[in-house]
Amino acid sequence: MKMKRELWLTIGMVIVNILFISFFTVLAVESPPQLIPLEELPEETPEIIALREKLEAYIDDYTSDMIEMSEHLYHNPEPGYYEYESSKYVAAELEKYGFEVEFGVEGLDEEYNTVIEKLHNARNLPVAFTAKYKGKSEYPVIAFTTEMDALRGNPPFHGCAHNQQPPVALGAAIALTKIMDENNIPGSIWVIHLPAEEIPPPDPTAMFNAGYFDEVDFVLQTHGGVNSGVFNRPLAGTGAAQxxxxxxxxxxxxxxxxxxxxxxxxxxxxxxxxxxxxxxxxxxxxxxxxxxxxxxxxxxxxxxxxxxxxxxxxxxxxxxxxxxxxxxxxxxxxxxxxxxxxxxxxxxxxxxxxxxxGSGVTTAWANALGWYYTKMYSDEGMTSDEPGRQASGWDVGQWACWSIPGIGSERGDWTIAMADVPPTAGHSQEKADLTITPLGHRSLPLMAKRQAAVALRLVTQPELLVKINEELAQWREYGLEKGYVTEDVFRLKNK
Ligand SMILES: [Zn+2]
Missing domain, CATH: 3.30.70.360 (Alpha-Beta Plaits)
Structure with missing residues (x-):
């Protein structure tokens, strides 16, 4: 009799324990998956493939202009906050293709404005610009960002290969506007110049806080630079940034x-x-x-x-x-x-x-899309599906990517992987010099095609943007729970 009672007691305790544990498991916010199998992406339909092939042809036509721009910036390096000539030169090219350009940023935080004014005479970021191409409808807005600041060497030089960023962004953006016009595809294409990536304070964060990205639905960036070695599939998530x-x-x-x-x-x-x-x-x-x-x-x-x-x-x-x-x-x-x-x-x-x-965030859905096309445009055998490191977000300060999704990153996570690239140190003269070799030239249209193909999917398959935003919301919840981010960082629009 006594035995029996103890047995029942033990069973009762086990049940209570199970209920208790499951209750807290439900309450704890779990990390969303860091990878989405590529098969889960919606199909790249024959219609989309046909559009993509046209995009490729437009980018091929524009490649000599891309090379010229990369070489021009290489030979005329300007350090961050002083990209006066570079930004005018790039903006003028966009105007030729029907983009409306506006320089400067209104509504910046006064404390930030005072700092950049004191350090660089850069109140209201006079070299920042947005070039807008409004298509059949305003939304979605896909923004390609560029940086064009050289490193502060003696003399300044493009050791971070930012001379490749504007030509890649322009190659992709210009080709897309043509395709979207010809095929009545809704959406706008913007090119945004983010000044002074290499030195603090992080300007994209300040611009984001001033509402500069409120209308943007997705950001695409490539850091430029030709890296050596095999490129592993980037993971989504947070906590990976410096x-x-x-x-x-x-x-x-x-x-x-x-x-x-x-x-x-x-x-x-x-x-x-x-x-x-x-x-x-x-x-x-x-x-x-x-x-x-x-x-x-x-x-x-x-x-x-x-x-x-x-x-x-x-x-x-x-x-x-x-x-x-x-x-x-x-x-x-x-x-x-x-x-x-x-x-x-x-x-x-x-x-x-x-x-x-801060610690940025990327989504597995957007990364899957990026990876699909990185594999497509990289050289044979130079990508591996083995998970690599976590991709960092598109904002160098990392705060803005909690609210505006994107791919492309400040650590070069999304560089196209090419064969026979000699290893070079980051921020080195050798890295700069590589951009003006045949290898550097060949990388430009490949990067532009990858960027344009991702954007094409977002404007033709809007359900992808919905998925990405749903996932980003889950990461926000997770980031708050784990202390990677605080609520005041968010700036969530409601269009
Ligand atoms: Zn850089």
Missing amino acids: LINANIYEFRGKTAHSAGDPWNGRDAGDAVRAMWMMIDMIREHSRPEFRFHGAIVETAVAPNSINDRVVFDHWVRANPGLSKEDLNQKVEQINTIAKAAAMGTFTDVEISHYADY
């Missing part, structure tokens, strides 16, 4: 004659040296996923006067695996180091925080 926190440390000392009165001076240069040395010390006691980047951006110039003002720009970067909280704690340490450096050199320091880069 988090960055950027700060300016302005040290002020007291000038005096370096030979006659050095004891009356206080050297701001000493303060930066002390700070940099201590950053190297803390490096050993930081997780290996951290990166520390510093540059002296303003300095005194005369050895015979004590440096009275030196400005140090310093970023802490947290690679995947570290959280926002880890990053904030590390920045707190760096700020303490700056104050200690000032204290030890009897100088003053003013710390201005000026940029945050």
Whole structure:
């Protein structure tokens, strides 16, 4: 009798436990799948294939113009915020094909505007532009983004291959407008120039916050650059981006004659040296996923006067695996180091925080579409369905891709994979030089065809956009739950 009662008790406990566990499993937000099998994509119908083949023909016709544009930008590099001639040159080409161009951005956050005005005289982003081609109906709006800033070398150069971005975007966009016009396909095609990708603060995020992307349904971007090796299928999701926190440390000392009165001076240069040395010390006691980047951006110039003002720009970067909280704690340490450096050199320091880069998100549905055409236009044997790393979002600051879906990314996840590409380091002269070789030339129409083919599917199969947006909503829920994003980042339109 006693045995029986204990048995019933045990069974009862098991049932309660199962109910309890399933209750919490239902409550916990699960990650949406990171991959969609390509067979689940709607069929590329014979009609769509015929349109795509026409697109390819238009892009082939435009290839010599693409090469010319890439070479022109390569030979006339302008660093971020100073892309005055490059942006005029690219916009003029779009106007030739019936796009309406508008420069500058209204409604930017005042704090952001003050920062870029102070650093680069770039209030309202005068080199940013949108070129709009309105087709049979306004929506959906497919936007191809371009960046055209060169790296800040001495002299500036296109070590990140941004000279390839405008020709690819234009090749795809111009061909699409023709196809959409000829076949009465609804939708608008925009080309948006995003300035200064290479340096903070992230302009696309600021533009997004100002409502610049409110009408955009999908963003397509390719970073440019010809990479070596086999390209694995990118995964969707969040948490893969590098988090960055950027700060300016302005040290002020007291000038005096370096030979006659050095004891009356206080050297701001000493303060930066002390700070940099201590950053190297803390490096050993930081997780290996951290990166520390510093540059002296303003300095005194005369050895015979004590440096009275030196400005140090310093970023802490947290690679995947570290959280926002880890990053904030590390920045707190760096700020303490700056104050200690000032204290030890009897100088003053003013710390201005000026940029945050977040964890972006991409969708498995959009990635599946991207992958379908990446495989199609890559060289034989250069892609692998083996999952690779998570793709990062289209906004370099990563915040905007939580609201506006897209593919193409700031890490070059969507570069076409070509055979026999020699390995080159990122941000190197060799990488820049590769863009003006026959290999670099051949990559332009391939990238443009991939971009255009993805866009064609979105305007001819609107159910795909619905699926992508549904999935993005699930990622938002997941991102909120896991702390990758906060609600105030979202900007959800209701058209
Ligand atoms: Zn770049």
